[in-house]
Amino acid sequence: MHRTRILEESDRLMTVCNSCRYCEGLCAVFPAMEMRRAFSDGDLNYLANLCHSCGACYVDCQFSPPHEFNVNVPKTLAVARAESYAAYVWPRALSGAFARNGLVISIVAALSMAVFILGFAAFNDRTALFGVHTGPGAFYKLMPHNAMAALFSAAFLYAILALVLSMRAFWRDIGEPIRGRADGGSIFQAIRDAGELRYLHGGGVGCYNEDDKPTDRRKLYHHLTFYGFLLCFAATSVATLYHYLLAREAPYPWWDLPVVLGTLGGIGLIAGPIGLFLAKTQRDAALVDESRYGMDVGFIAMLFLTGITGLALLLLRETSAMGPLLALHLGAVFALFITMPYGKFVHGIYRFAALVRYAQERRTAG
Amino acid sequence: MNGKYDVLVIGGGNAALCAAISARRGGASVLVLEGAPKFYRGGNTRHTRNMRCAHDAATEILTGPYTEEEFWKDLLLVTGGQTDEELARHMIRESKDILNWIVEQGVRWQPSLGGTLSLGRTNSFFLGGGRAMLNALYLTAEQLGVDIEYDAEVIDLVIEDGMFLAARVKRPVRGATEIRATSLVAAAGGFEANIEWLKQYWGEAADNFLIRGTPYNRGSILKMLLDKGVQEVGDPTQCHAVAIDARAPKFDGGIITRHDSVVFGIVVNKHAVRFYDEGEDIWPKRYAIWGRLVAAQPDQIAYIIFDSTVVTSFMPTLFPPIAGATVAELAGKLTLDAAALDKTIADFNAAVLSGTFDHTILDDCRTEGITPPKTHWARRIETPPYLAYPVRPGITFTYLGTRVNKEARMLMQDGKPAANMFAAGEIMAGNVLGKGYAAGMGMTIGSVFGRIAGREAAKHAQN
Numbered sequence: 001m002h003r004t005r006i007l008e009e010s011d012r013l014m015t016v017c018n019s020c021r022y023c024e025g026l027c028a029v030f031p032a033m034e035m036r037r038a039f040s041d042g043d044l045n046y047l048a049n050l051c052h053s054c055g056a057c058y059v060d061c062q063f064s065p066p067h068e069f070n071v072n073v074p075k076t077l078a079v080a081r082a083e084s085y086a087a088y089v090w091p092r093a094l095s096g097a098f099a100r101n102g103l104v105i106s107i108v109a110a111l112s113m114a115v116f117i118l119g120f121a122a123f124n125d126r127t128a129l130f131g132v133h134t135g136p137g138a139f140y141k142l143m144p145h146n147a148m149a150a151l152f153s154a155a156f157l158y159a160i161l162a163l164v165l166s167m168r169a170f171w172r173d174i175g176e177p178i179r180g181r182a183d184g185g186s187i188f189q190a191i192r193d194a195g196e197l198r199y200l201h202g203g204g205v206g207c208y209n210e211d212d213k214p215t216d217r218r219k220l221y222h223h224l225t226f227y228g229f230l231l232c233f234a235a236t237s238v239a240t241l242y243h244y245l246l247a248r249e250a251p252y253p254w255w256d257l258p259v260v261l262g263t264l265g266g267i268g269l270i271a272g273p274i275g276l277f278l279a280k281t282q283r284d285a286a287l288v289d290e291s292r293y294g295m296d297v298g299f300i301a302m303l304f305l306t307g308i309t310g311l312a313l314l315l316l317r318e319t320s321a322m323g324p325l326l327a328l329h330l331g332a333v334f335a336l337f338i339t340m341p342y343g344k345f346v347h348g349i350y351r352f353a354a355l356v357r358y359a360q361e362r363r364t365a366g
Numbered sequence: 367m368n369g370k371y372d373v374l375v376i377g378g379g380n381a382a383l384c385a386a387i388s389a390r391r392g393g394a395s396v397l398v399l400e401g402a403p404k405f406y407r408g409g410n411t412r413h414t415r416n417m418r419c420a421h422d423a424a425t426e427i428l429t430g431p432y433t434e435e436e437f438w439k440d441l442l443l444v445t446g447g448q449t450d451e452e453l454a455r456h457m458i459r460e461s462k463d464i465l466n467w468i469v470e471q472g473v474r475w476q477p478s479l480g481g482t483l484s485l486g487r488t489n490s491f492f493l494g495g496g497r498a499m500l501n502a503l504y505l506t507a508e509q510l511g512v513d514i515e516y517d518a519e520v521i522d523l524v525i526e527d528g529m530f531l532a533a534r535v536k537r538p539v540r541g542a543t544e545i546r547a548t549s550l551v552a553a554a555g556g557f558e559a560n561i562e563w564l565k566q567y568w569g570e571a572a573d574n575f576l577i578r579g580t581p582y583n584r585g586s587i588l589k590m591l592l593d594k595g596v597q598e599v600g601d602p603t604q605c606h607a608v609a610i611d612a613r614a615p616k617f618d619g620g621i622i623t624r625h626d627s628v629v630f631g632i633v634v635n636k637h638a639v640r641f642y643d644e645g646e647d648i649w650p651k652r653y654a655i656w657g658r659l660v661a662a663q664p665d666q667i668a669y670i671i672f673d674s675t676v677v678t679s680f681m682p683t684l685f686p687p688i689a690g691a692t693v694a695e696l697a698g699k700l701t702l703d704a705a706a707l708d709k710t711i712a713d714f715n716a717a718v719l720s721g722t723f724d725h726t727i728l729d730d731c732r733t734e735g736i737t738p739p740k741t742h743w744a745r746r747i748e749t750p751p752y753l754a755y756p757v758r759p760g761i762t763f764t765y766l767g768t769r770v771n772k773e774a775r776m777l778m779q780d781g782k783p784a785a786n787m788f789a790a791g792e793i794m795a796g797n798v799l800g801k802g803y804a805a806g807m808g809m810t811i812g813s814v815f816g817r818i819a820g821r822e823a824a825k826h827a828q829n
Binding site: 015016018019020021022023024025026037056057059060061062063066067068069202203204205212213 | 405412413415474476477479491492493494495496497498501502505615618620621622678681682683684
């Protein structure tokens with residue numbers, strides 16, 4: 001017996017699929033399934049997180065609904081996957097955050113943006129918030145650099161801690177010994193598989209979203225979003241190095257590395273989430289886990305907000321809008337960080353762990 | 367839907383779509399009428415996974431050469447010579463090019479699936495299975511401008527002097543219409559889902575048959591053609607039939623209801639008595655005889671009996687085995703006579719000679735002194751729990767069909783070729799398959815003759 005109804009259904013489907021195996025060339029889920037004859041809760045959560053929701057197995061399956069065997073792997077694994085996020089989260093007391101995630105994320109985002117605006121207003125005189133500040137150190141007239149660095153480092157470190165502990169619970173449950181380290185080759189393989197979204201391609205045919213034609217472009221949108229995010233992160237890191245190593249204070253001129261990286265990343269963080277959101281609204285209802293709509297859209301919206309406030313800040317930083325925009329941008333980034341362990345962001349962490357495990361299993365199997 | 371089409375294709379599976387694509391590429395206007403709703407389109411093709419094509423060298427996905435001659439010998443072996451040599455050799459020759467042609471139509475190959483290594487040299491597997499293959503063909507056909515209608519049931523064919531004139535079609539929305547076309551390709555499958563028709567040859571036993579494909583393969587087109595003067599080919603009792611789980615649904619259980627465990631145990635009938643050598647030959651070569659064997663047993667039911675030592679030796683099954691801690695308990699669950707089953711297993715165990723077990727070769731584990739013997743892979747059934755799968759005949763497709771020539775053109779009862787009627791796929795499989803089966807042949811027949819039929823139908827329409 002399994003812990004939840006959706007794991008029961010996942011087990012039923014994997015038993016059907018394991019006696020068919022037609023889909024083994026489509027992705028990693030089915031070859032991993034074939035290495036087993038029975039499925040524990042951990043096995044099913046592993047398979048659920050290995051699934052990239054490309055939709056190919058649904059379109060290719062002779063037993064998908066309306067067939068009486070009712071095989072809908074993408075949807076079932078999507079629900080199992082989302083439930084696994086709540087099951088492994090640290091601290092366990094916050095697992096409820098996944099239930100009404102869209103609401104949680106919106107409230108946290110609104111609150112943190114409001115707190116930054118009010119904070120700026122409270123700690124500075126009235127003219128500072130709507131004043132025009134230019135030149136090095138302009139941002140820090142509103143918030144001292146050390147305060148900013150301390151606050152965001154704390155938020156970031158908390159997010160890392162919560163993510164690591166959550167991933168540890170997942171790793172243990174899918175049957176990997178905590179002491180047994182993943183080997184370097186498997187980690188490298190997983191980085192490549194995740195970096196190119198190798199399993200979001202239906203085995204080479206393409207992915208499915210709105211209908212039974214392989215015309216889906218979510219892979220492109222995801223690349224824009226993910227690499228946009230990484231570029232923004234790189235921009236912040238470079239700026240931090242500038243600050244501490246070279247004593248160069250932001251804002252930087254438009255041609256300087258942090259701004260170039262941040263601008264490119266910001267464009268990715270605007271275009272990617274818009275594409276992902278539109279693709280989501282067009283997705284075939286049969287494949288959608290409706291109850292997780294808020295979580296998905298919440299995360300997409302946070303990334304979009306981060307990108308758009310960042311770019312707006314860049315464009316208007318020499319005007320009186322700089323103060324409020326800086327508050328909004330910092331509020332958005334802060335909210336993004338502290339909600340990372342409690343929202344859709346974790347899909348990347350669990351999927352990466354699942355890919356490492358898959359690479360290891362493949363190596364062991366030879 | 368205006369005016370007259372050059373080519374009308376009736377059916378919606380591999381053969382039909384290959385015909386439609388090939389006719390369209392030949393310049394013809396084409397309409398496909400699929401009787402099933404869109405989800406069930408494609409008949410048995412939905413449930414297939416590979417195709418057997420001759421090739422002279424290994425490819426990216428095939429592990430070695432499979433020459434025309436070897437293919438022919440395999441066909442000769444499984445049919446016991448009941449085949450049309452000229453037609454069969456023609457098909458085998460054409461199958462070589464199909465390996466490439468079908469890829470040009472959007473179908474993708476992959477290496478043989480897990481658990482099917484024995485087919486890795488001879489059979490090319492479809493990436494994603496038969497429905498993925500169909501999806502690719504439909505997409506290509508649509509892009510080429512082939513018109514396709516679903517839920518379009520053909521209720522009559524207007525044929526005069528071996529000349530097709532029109533088809534009467536019943537559609538759920540627009541009612542009955544007559545569709546005229548210059549050429550006809552009939553690719554509408556066999557009659558395996560028509561239990562009443564099966565009963566004409568099998569009697570009441572047919573009520574106990576399970577049909578592995580859709581309920582739409584009722585053979586109505588085949589019947590119309592035979593009634594209107596097309597020559598018949600094949601033995602109406604011959605079909606592809608395997609032993610499938612008795613708990614499977616009546617229709618459309620597909621591949622996942624099959625059992626690969628026969629060689630690892632014994633098979634008994636409802637009297638708990640063995641009836642055939644379970645170890646006669648390597649399993650894939652005997653897979654397709656067990657449907658007929660079970661069909662010949664009382665009430666068309668049998669039980670594969672094995673013990674816990676072999677449970678991981680074969681593919682995992684959809685339905686779990688029925689288990690008993692003792693033979694008597696198992697017999698109780700199967701509603702078999704406990705004493706009879708106990709005696710059958712005891713007699714079998716006593717007859718097993720020691721040997722070295724290897725299921726990949728014809729090993730030396732056999733019985734002595736019982737009838738029927740188990741000539742290979744015989745090991746004592748003695749480690750509880752005792753396990754069983756109940757099985758019934760699962761009919762894949764029937765071999766009774768329309769006679770055709772090398773152009774896939776139907777022959778009329780007077781022996782003359784039809785003016786404008788062609789056939790492809792299971793509706794004419796009996797030309798090549800008099801009996802027996804080798805994995806992937808159905809799809810070879812469909813693609814090769816589909817492609818030919820489409821080409822010839824287009825050629826006729828343009829003359």
